[in-house]
Amino acid sequence: MSPVLQSIATYELSANEGRQVTGLVERLIGDYSSPEDHAFVATAADLARSLPDGIVRFLRSFQGGEPAGAAVIRGLPVDDERIGPTPEHWSTHCDPARTMPEDFYFLLLGSLIGEVFGWSTLQNGALLHNVLPNRAEENDQSGAGSRAPLLWHIEDAFHPYRCDYLGLMALRNPDAIGTTLGCVRDLKVTQHEREVLWSRRFHIRPDKVHMKGLDASARGAEFEHSPEPVSILFGDAEEPYLRINPPFMTAIPGDEVAEQVLGDVISRIDESMGEVILDPGDVVFIDNYLAVHGRGSFVPRYDGTDRWLRKALFTRDLRKSRGVRDRANGRVLRLAP
Ligand SMILES: O=C(O)CCC(=O)C(=O)O
């Protein structure tokens, strides 16, 4: 696995910038009761203009020019004592006040590239998710897995309102477990493959985590039972975007040509994968139209020192999902109307 990918843009905070961030975040903790509060989220993009200029320019150009599959911002120190032990389950964050500095920082950064949102089917609709190992889900294809690698994927590839950017911030990563990354720009395809990949010959189903709380008759279940055929490549012919999620997809049944091309493309992406190791305080924003991501396997500890990331989803356009949100300014999406 290549340790560094060309397609990652990196920004390192200077000590001075780190102090500027800490001052800003302390002010926000005084002014807002929680980083998930509507009052904060609605003004985060304005508040983010008080971040160091270099970060603002870096993230704006990552979003505007699409120069890279992922952007990493390194260097915010995290007080390991203060954040408290890694929770046993995503729903049992011992005391959200303990991670407020990191959470405000993370959402401020994200506000420079999109609008944060959640799904009613994921972590109770929270805007900030916990990615940490859970004993009952060690082999699952989800953020709660550990012993089984989380296979690379486009986040929520099955859904037209999937995020433009997936953000991950490390609070703790003691065994230096990598987040794997691969970029569509590194994918070489033949003319024949290109034609197949651009046609609607594939079915992508929801990840199991989405389906868990949804009974078979519920709205949204059609994503599982009768998915719309989709193409894998779309957008610009020369610089296409990518939609793929191998563990949850197939060619349309009977289309052997498409099945063969899918298998070949999966192997080629496998070979091109690299990884980024997030140290505490590091944030990565993955362009979910350009890059796939996953996670290596690891042995969980269950002693309060496990790998612990915060995760959030960002869209460039909240309006397109109005039909699956309760209010115009609501940020929780249902799978279907
Ligand atoms: O744990 C990681 O580094 C990646 C997690 C992930 O892909 C996810 O939660 O969607």
Ligand SMILES: [Fe+2]
């Ligand atoms: Fe993911």
